[in-house]
Amino acid sequence: MIEARHLRVLRAVAATGSFSAAARELGCTQPAVSQQMKALEQSTGTPLLIRTGREMRLTEAGEALVRHAAGILAGLTAAEEEVAALAGLRAGRVRLVSFPSGSSTLVPTALAGLRAAHPGTRVSLVEAEPPRSVEMLRGGDCEIALAFRYPQAAADVDPAAGWDDLVVRPLLRDRLVVMVPHDHRLAGAGTVGIGELAEEPWIAGCPRCRRHLVEVCEAEGFTPRIDFATDDYPAVVGLVGAGLGVAVLPELAVECVRAKGTATLEVKPAVRREVVALTLPDLARVPAVAATLDRLELAARR
């Protein structure tokens, strides 16, 4: 088995015509070069260099080896370059999966920062919810999954139940607020207890949010009457604005929607959801992934 290191030395010897000069060029001692060439000749089973007095000449086999060495060493340095680019964030692709309408501000901010700092990295974004997004993560279809959970959720609906072997990077804890039509009796109240809304028609969000809403209300002793349910946050806001009901929404989601005709109220016993980034342990050490996670955290801290 020919070793690349030997080829590097052979090439230097061929270029300089001397072991000593090659040693100087390679930054090692001259006996080291001598030994390497001896080892190479032994592993190929044929002489490569002709030591005629003081000068060094190549045999035909030596010539052949030097000829091949060029391509092989070029391939090796190309491989090193490419890996170094990936390791040094001059290249790299990160596939991000986010829950729908979840991070209208978070993801763009993070990606803008990442692009500014490392123009070579490319990030793609797809929308999916756990457990689908976690499947994608495990299946190699993405590197980072954004998800959220309700810290007090019952174990059987908590998606975090399956996250034991994942790297979970908490990004932010988002307060939930109640949104009511602007002419609602509580519109000016500032804060409200969930129990005060027992008789209201509700507009719910995604299935998990809906389930969570029901849990919270039942803890307050009533079952909410849910007239509408949609994944689409702007649509929820529109429905509230049209006076069709009340809703709970993550504060962050409210910030980036023009909430015409509505008023928002703090919920008295504060309810929060936690937004986290998930990845695999090995992927967390991939530079482009680590950088993206850092940027997401940075964007969340803003």
Add this chain to the structure above:
Amino acid sequence: MIEARHLRVLRAVAATGSFSAAARELGCTQPAVSQQMKALEQSTGTPLLIRTGREMRLTEAGEALVRHAAGILAGLTAAEEEVAALAGLRAGRVRLVSFPSGSSTLVPTALAGLRAAHPGTRVSLVEAEPPRSVEMLRGGDCEIALAFRYPQAAADVDPAAGWDDLVVRPLLRDRLVVMVPHDHRLAGAGTVGIGELAEEPWIAGCPRCRRHLVEVCEAEGFTPRIDFATDDYPAVVGLVGAGLGVAVLPELAVECVRAKGTATLEVKPAVRREVVALTLPDLARVPAVAATLDRLELAARR
């Protein structure tokens, strides 16, 4: 500094998807593989493999490295072969990959001649079809790949599409013939047009042959009813002999099968397939490879 030995191991791991399987393939213990990969990841400074439960997956950097590895290792083996040949050992080893049941006469004839002329050269034979055989060629797992193509094939199924950087040595152009049961109405006709067999049940060969058969028939305005399809040429002949249908076969394949109970007919607008030998430019200059190619050509011209 990336070492070639590491690349060899990485490639085996990528190909098998497991450290244990790679170790078996490489003839070493599994912890050795584990250590080599650890060392490679350390020397590149970035994770290359994702250990997710039981399966091994490559990171982007790992993919890049495997991509480069093919060329580097092919270069190394080419260099080794050339030096070995120049050393006068004539212990040149040529690994030949042929499409299945393709060259029952061609390969044996060529190898017999080669052995007579150069007793030192050893040739091994494995069966695989393009694109697998071409992958083996590029990956350094063989020196010569035998393949065939239909000159009129549509570009998207023509394997020659990926042969731009290979040395393509045409060996022979093989006429296709139609084989029918001996009591078939056309058994004595001598020649036949494909269109006359529109209503027959067909027995097809390998997937690519089958695709080609459908193409040819559709050019004649009908879709063949294919009742059986098998890679095994003697089996095809047996099915025809049993009266279960008609088939098209390469003339060479018919010659070396006892075609009991069948009759063969020339196809009126002649259809041919082209059998070629593929190798890499560097390998084409290795004496043992060159000699094998020459012998193949000679055997085909016979």
Add this chain to the structure above:
DNA sequence: TGAGTTTACGCTACACGTAACTATC
């Protein structure tokens, strides 16, 4: 429980550098 991966440990082997020796001009 079983297959697969990692970790720990002892061993060997290899490669380097220093230093002494040899050979050529």
Add this chain to the structure above:
DNA sequence: GATAGTTACGTGTAGCGTAAACTCA
């Protein structure tokens, strides 16, 4: 005698295999 190459030797490191711990299906 000076420059270049080889040989000899001590040291450090790196890789392997065996064996044991660990993990996921």
